[in-house]
Structures are given as structure tokens and as C-alpha cells.
Amino acid sequence: MQFDARAAKLLKPGEHMTIADHPGLRLECTASRRAWIYRYKSPVDGRMKQTKIGAWPAMSPAAAIVEWEKLRAARDSGRDVAAEKRTARTNARAVENGSLPHAGPYTVRRLCADYLVGHVERNRALKGAKEIRRMFDTMLAPIAGMLPEEVTRAIAFDLLNSFAHIPVQAAKLRSELGAAWDYSLDAGRLREDTPNWWRQIMRGRLRSNGKKIQGKAVGQVKRVLAEAEVGELIRWLPNFSRIVDDALVMYLWTGTRGSEIASMEAAEIAEEKDGLWWTIPKSKTKNARRPGATDLRVPLFGRAAQIVRRRLAVAGDGYLFPARVGGPIEQKVIQTAVHYHQPYSKTRPEDQRPRLTITHWAPHDLRRTTRTLLASMGCPNDVAESILGHMLPGVQGVYNRHTYDRERHEWMGKLSVKLESLASDGGADFVTKD
Known part of the structure; x- marks a missing residue:
């Protein structure tokens, strides 16, 4: 963080200063105060919005960054924080005036x-x-x-x-x-x-018996695709829409979570000396609330790099997997598309569509499959867990602060080669016909 208190004091009304590496965070000066502001593009309507974080110097730069992280995480999850604040103020006034209909x-x-x-x-x-x-x-x-x-x-x-x-x-x-x-x-x-x-009631009595498919219980099995299945599935993926095809490839080639893929932004991608890297902000990861967690670094190889470069060309500074109505695509769109093409899917039965030849899997199973492939290739456990964004357990997690960037780069490169070999084992890519 770079913050110059002297420069902040010299700001004139109407001027502002930004904080390096913290997009949208700025210190604005008016005739009567200097305030921390978070400025962002609304995921709801795409318009530029801003909300006050606190007054300077009462709120330090470090405290402002903490609040900025929370607001940015809320915005990344699809919330319009400024609109929410206005609604809360309106409701509070309505309560004071006794005008709420549910009073x-x-x-x-x-x-x-x-x-x-x-x-x-x-x-x-x-x-x-x-x-x-x-x-x-x-x-x-x-x-x-x-x-x-x-x-x-x-x-x-x-x-x-x-x-x-x-x-x-x-x-x-x-x-x-x-x-x-x-x-x-x-x-x-x-x-x-x-x-x-x-x-107090029904503690321990509400347990799942596992999901059912076609009325038949399949238990709580966590699916991992065999290598032959992985190859056949990769060759089948072009039957999906382009956005779903790309997202499923990203699952396999990066091992990241669906929510992280769906919310990928151009600002998170950088060409570094050893290739293309995707840095997922801590606020977007499952470890967002854990003190020792950091941003997740993901080296991009093979098809993942090709997809990201292609999507960057049209994304500008926005989302790489955009929804039609603005903001990022919802993860459930990918999940629904996979189920829709399963041979047992009864969704819109009148529709003719290609049916998956590799069945009984969901997108998250591809992440589990990637982890299994890494293990089968001899990838050390610590490195594989780091690739998936898991925090190391116990004392090891407290004292081991190694970033594993070099190891990630090495093993993700090997994974890409492995996936390409599996995809080519069955011959040329195929697309089934309706």
C-alpha cells in the first residue's frame, strides 16, 4: 500500500487520490471533509456507483482497506452495496415515521x-x-x-x-x-x-441419504472420472454452448471452483515472465474470512490460456464469462447445462439435444478429478492442495508461508500435457449431431 498523508492534506475540494493496488478505493476531498470512498461498477445495472467508507484521518488507510475488501467482495458476489445502503436508510426512516406496512x-x-x-x-x-x-x-x-x-x-x-x-x-x-x-x-x-x-430439536436426525437419479438412490458417492472418461468428455465438450464448454475446460485445466471461474475478470489476468497468470483475489475464494489466506495464484497453460486470451479480446475490463443481463454468469447456469445434456434428464423432454456419453457427474466433480490426476502424476500433496486453493491444516498451515508459485507452474504445465494426451487418445474431437 502506498499512501502519502502529506499529499492527502494538500488535496483541494473536488480533488481525490487513489490507492495503489486497491481499485475503486479513493480519498475524496470536499469543502468540509476528506472521506474514503469505494467507487465501482454496479453488477445490477452496470452503472458507476460509489459509497462512503469513512472519514480520514479518523479512519486510517489500513482500516479503509479492510472495509474496501468487504465491499468489493459484496460487489463481486453480485450485490449493489450503495443501493443496499440507500434502502436501509429508507427503511430506517420509515420505521421512525411508523409508515412501514408491516409495523x-x-x-x-x-x-x-x-x-x-x-x-x-x-x-x-x-x-x-x-x-x-x-x-x-x-x-x-x-x-x-x-x-x-x-x-x-x-x-x-x-x-x-x-x-x-x-x-x-x-x-x-x-x-x-x-x-x-x-x-x-x-x-x-x-x-x-x-x-x-x-x-435443540432433531439434532443429528436430519441426514441426507444421498441423491436419487431416475428414482434410484445413488448414495453420497463423490464422482471422480477415470482417465479414459476424462479424454472422452474433453472430446465431447464442444456439444455444449461455447461459454459452458469454456467453463468446463477451465475446471479441468485449473482445478479452481465454479464460482471463481464464473466471476473471472480481466483485471485478474497478467502476462508475467513465465507465462499467463490468473490471480484470484482472496475475497473471491472460499477462504475469504480466514486470516492466513491469500490471493490464489493460478498459472494458465494450454486450452485454459487459449480460452482466457480469446475472452480477454472481447471482455475489455469486464467479466470473462458475462451474463446476458450484465455481471458475471451464475454458476448454476453451468450446472444446469450439464444436467440438461445427461441422458436421464427430463428437462424440456420435447427438445432434441445431444446426450452426454460420460454420465452421472457434475461440474464440481471435474475439480475433484483434477486433484486426483495430480496425485496420480506424483504431485506432492502440499502442492496439489495449494493448487486447489486449500489451506494447509494445523501447525503446517500456521508456519508454512511458502507461496508455491514455482511448483504450481511446474505441475499445472504437466497437468495440461496430461489432459491433452487423454483428449487425443481416442482420436479426433467429435461433436454429436441432433
Whole structure:
């Protein structure tokens, strides 16, 4: 970080200064103050927006960067942070004026709404927040109009038990309702003696029996494609749309997560002395909240490098995998496309489309397959885990601060060669016909 306090003091009204390596973070000067501002392009409507972080010098540059990271992570997840702040202010004024339409008894519905607005939408990615809102909207009908104090242990049990046939969803509902009750207790919106039954009932009883395909249980098997299957799948990928084909290739050639691929931006790509590198900001990784985590460095070889260069040519400074309505493509688009082409998919049965010859897999299985390929090639465990963006466990994770860039470069190069050999073993690429 480079911040010149002397230069900051010399700023005149209307002027601003930026902070190196922290895009969008700036210190703006007006006639009465100097404030930290985060300026960004809205993922919702594509317009330039900005939001105040804090006043300088009361907020130090280091503290401003911490808040900038949080806001940038929220923006990367698809949220418009400035719009959210305006909505919160509007709602607060409405509460003060007594003009909110839901003012009245503090029901379970209101409790869950407060939890969504006050905690979930501020701390979760857009995808997760939308899922929790959907879950509350569709699963709470029997208790939504009740007062939280009226929800007895038996009532809570009956609600969860009614969803016992979908145990994973029921367990998620139990967890989120427990957190919602805790949030309202902490905020003083419930009496301190109000029991939180969600933390006590059905513990350990809501377990998945694994997914079913065509009505047949397939258990909790985590799929890893055999080498022959990998080669055949690579040759089949052109049957997908170009954007899905490219994304699935990136899974195999980089081992990264679907969310990281979908949100890839031009600013994260750099041509370095040893080739093309993709640096995924820590805020976009699964380790965003872990203190010892860093940005994830990914060397790009073979087809991955070709895809990135081709997409950079049209992306400008935006997303490499853009959605049609602005912002990045959603990860579920890739997942849905894979399921749509499975031979057992009954989605839009009237549509004619090529069916996958390698079946019973999902995009995330390709990441697991890449990890297995690295192990089979003799890649050291620490290096392979680092490639996938996993933090090393225990004491090793605390004391080992080696970046593994050299090792990543070596083994990702070998992986690319291996994948190309698998793709060529079955002959020329093929595309099935409708």
C-alpha cells in the first residue's frame, strides 16, 4: 500500500487520490471533509456507483482497506452495496415515521425478515442470501404469522418433521431459524427468556441419504472420472454452448471452483515472465474470512490460456464469462447445462439435444478429478492442495508461508500435457449431431 498523508492534506475540494493496488478505493476531498470512498461498477445495472467508507484521518488507510475488501467482495458476489445502503436508510426512516406496512406484532415473519436484512444480506454472497429468502418464503407458512414466543418445542418439531423427506433442506432451515432467533435475542427484539428450540430439536436426525437419479438412490458417492472418461468428455465438450464448454475446460485445466471461474475478470489476468497468470483475489475464494489466506495464484497453460486470451479480446475490463443481463454468469447456469445434456434428464423432454456419453457427474466433480490426476502424476500433496486453493491444516498451515508459485507452474504445465494426451487418445474431437 502506498499512501502519502502529506499529499492527502494538500488535496483541494473536488480533488481525490487513489490507492495503489486497491481499485475503486479513493480519498475524496470536499469543502468540509476528506472521506474514503469505494467507487465501482454496479453488477445490477452496470452503472458507476460509489459509497462512503469513512472519514480520514479518523479512519486510517489500513482500516479503509479492510472495509474496501468487504465491499468489493459484496460487489463481486453480485450485490449493489450503495443501493443496499440507500434502502436501509429508507427503511430506517420509515420505521421512525411508523409508515412501514408491516409495523405491528413482531411475528416470525418479521423476525426472519430482520435477520435477512440485518445479517444475511450483509454477510452472505448474493446466491446464498437469495436461497435463504426463498426457503423462508416457501417453508414457514405454518408459523409465519405466530409470535416467536408462541412457537413451542412441539410446533418447531412438527415443522421440521414435515420436511423430513428432504433432510438436507430441513437441516438448513433448522440452522437458519436458530440463527434468526439468536439474532433477534441479541438485538433485544425478543424477551431474554424466549427459548430457541431450533438449537435443540432433531439434532443429528436430519441426514441426507444421498441423491436419487431416475428414482434410484445413488448414495453420497463423490464422482471422480477415470482417465479414459476424462479424454472422452474433453472430446465431447464442444456439444455444449461455447461459454459452458469454456467453463468446463477451465475446471479441468485449473482445478479452481465454479464460482471463481464464473466471476473471472480481466483485471485478474497478467502476462508475467513465465507465462499467463490468473490471480484470484482472496475475497473471491472460499477462504475469504480466514486470516492466513491469500490471493490464489493460478498459472494458465494450454486450452485454459487459449480460452482466457480469446475472452480477454472481447471482455475489455469486464467479466470473462458475462451474463446476458450484465455481471458475471451464475454458476448454476453451468450446472444446469450439464444436467440438461445427461441422458436421464427430463428437462424440456420435447427438445432434441445431444446426450452426454460420460454420465452421472457434475461440474464440481471435474475439480475433484483434477486433484486426483495430480496425485496420480506424483504431485506432492502440499502442492496439489495449494493448487486447489486449500489451506494447509494445523501447525503446517500456521508456519508454512511458502507461496508455491514455482511448483504450481511446474505441475499445472504437466497437468495440461496430461489432459491433452487423454483428449487425443481416442482420436479426433467429435461433436454429436441432433
